[in-house]
Amino acid sequence: MTCLDPWVLLLLLLLPVLLLNRTTNFYFKICFYCVLCVVFSVVACVVCFLRHGGRTVRNMSIIKRFVRIFKYFYGLQLEMKGAEKLHEDKPCVIISNHQSILDMMGLMEILPRNCIQIAKRELLYTGPVGLIMYLGGVIFINRKRTSTAMSAMEEVGNILVQKNLKVWIYPEGTRNGSYDLLPFKKGAFYLAVQAQVPIIPVVYSSFSSFYQPEKKIFTSGKIKVEVLDPIKTEGMTVDDIPKLLETCHSLMRETFFRISDKLNEKGTNGSTSQPVQ
Ligand SMILES: CCCCC/C=C\C/C=C\CCCCCCCC(=O)SCCNC(=O)CCNC(=O)[C@H](O)C(C)(C)COP(=O)(O)OP(=O)(O)OC[C@H]1O[C@@H](n2cnc3c(N)ncnc32)[C@H](O)[C@@H]1OP(=O)(O)O
Numbered sequence: 136m137t138c139l140d141p142w143v144l145l146l147l148l149l150l151p152v153l154l155l156n157r158t159t160n161f162y163f164k165i166c167f168y169c170v171l172c173v174v175f176s177v178v179a180c181v182v183c184f185l186r187h188g189g190r191t192v193r194n195m196s197i198i199k200r201f202v203r204i205f206k207y208f209y210g211l212q213l214e215m216k217g218a219e220k221l222h223e224d225k226p227c228v229i230i231s232n233h234q235s236i237l238d239m240m241g242l243m244e245i246l247p248r249n250c251i252q253i254a255k256r257e258l259l260y261t262g263p264v265g266l267i268m269y270l271g272g273v274i275f276i277n278r279k280r281t282s283t284a285m286s287a288m289e290e291v292g293n294i295l296v297q298k299n300l301k302v303w304i305y306p307e308g309t310r311n312g313s314y315d316l317l318p319f320k321k322g323a324f325y326l327a328v329q330a331q332v333p334i335i336p337v338v339y340s341s342f343s344s345f346y347q348p349e350k351k352i353f354t355s356g357k358i359k360v361e362v363l364d365p366i367k368t369e370g371m372t373v374d375d376i377p378k379l380l381e382t383c384h385s386l387m388r389e390t391f392f393r394i395s396d397k398l399n400e401k402g403t404n405g406s407t408s409q410p411v412q
């Protein structure tokens with residue numbers, strides 16, 4: 136017995152009360168998500184090292200197995216449509232909307248084989264989480280320096296076809312918890328045109344039915360995921376990029392509104408948009 140015991144006891148007694156409070160429940164779930172990420176990353180790093188000895192996209196199949204467990208802690212259901220379009224054994228650029236750090240659950244549910252992701256460089260410095268991303272073959276870019284980000288993505292373009300890879304990019308370039316899509320950045324489209332590979336848009340429904348950080352709401356719920364038809368880029372040049380971007384954006388936006396409960400074209404559901412967690 137230690138002198139901490141009464142405090143531990145008090146905490147245990149208070150825990151159900153704290154968890155019933157919406158705000159503490161929200162923060163508990165977010166903190167628990169981070170803890171899961173860190174703990175699972177440590178274990179996954181060991182498994183990846185033992186299995187493949189270092190950085191390779193093949194480690195993603197190990198990472199996927201770990202992350203796919205998360206949804207059971209959160210009572211999240213994922214409903215997929217068109218997932219088979221991602222599994223054709225051909226290189227492509229996959230683009231999807233990015234709402235929150237919770238997206239990792241949706242990503243890993245559908246991530247095809249041989250698929251690398253583009254991430255902001257800061258994530259490399261998140262301890263074990265950064266290490267597992269590195270081991271999984273994630274390409275880190277410095278968003279503050281467009282020229283270096285562009286050349287990192289150009290290198291991906293050079294090996295995409297040669298190594299039969301897929302690449303997953305969040306073209307909004309940042310998390311966006313509002314009730315609409317942000318305008319797209321151009322990197323993904325340059326990449327697809329440069330490599331002459333199709334773009335496959337993937338749309339996740341709005342999390343707002345179960346997750347609203349501004350109101351500290353985080354309940355169980357359902358995420359609908361729709362994989363749209365591949366958009367060919369064969370024969371396209373850089374001059375076609377603005378139209379290609381516009382086509383992808385409007386297709387994804389239409390789909391986002393259609394599959395998200397209670398959202399309308401104005402992107403409202405009665406709440407104002409706030410920064411995400
Ligand atoms: C086991 C437990 C595990 C626990 C953890 C769980 C999982 C972890 C494991 C793996 C998962 C990893 C998933 C990681 C997700 C990370 C998500 C993110 O980090 S999102 C943020 C980073 N991503 C991006 O930013 C990608 C999108 N951005 C772009 O593509 C951008 O275009 C850019 C290349 C970064 C440049 O950005 P910029 O702000 O400058 O914007 P613009 O697009 O407007 O471009 C400016 C200018 O440049 C021209 N341009 C752009 N690209 C090119 C090019 N390739 N060639 C030539 N010119 C280019 C563009 O046309 C613009 O010019 P103009 O305005 O004249 O048209």
Ligand SMILES: CCCCCCCC/C=C\CCCCCCCC(=O)OC[C@@H](O)COP(=O)(O)O
Pocket residue numbers: 168169170172173233235236237238239255258260261262264308309310311
């Ligand atoms: C030694 C340092 C230790 C630091 C420990 C930090 C622990 C962090 C723990 C868990 C974080 C889970 C992160 C899961 C990965 C989420 C990827 C993600 O969603 O990144 C956000 C990025 O797309 C866009 O960022 P911005 O919206 O532009 O901002």
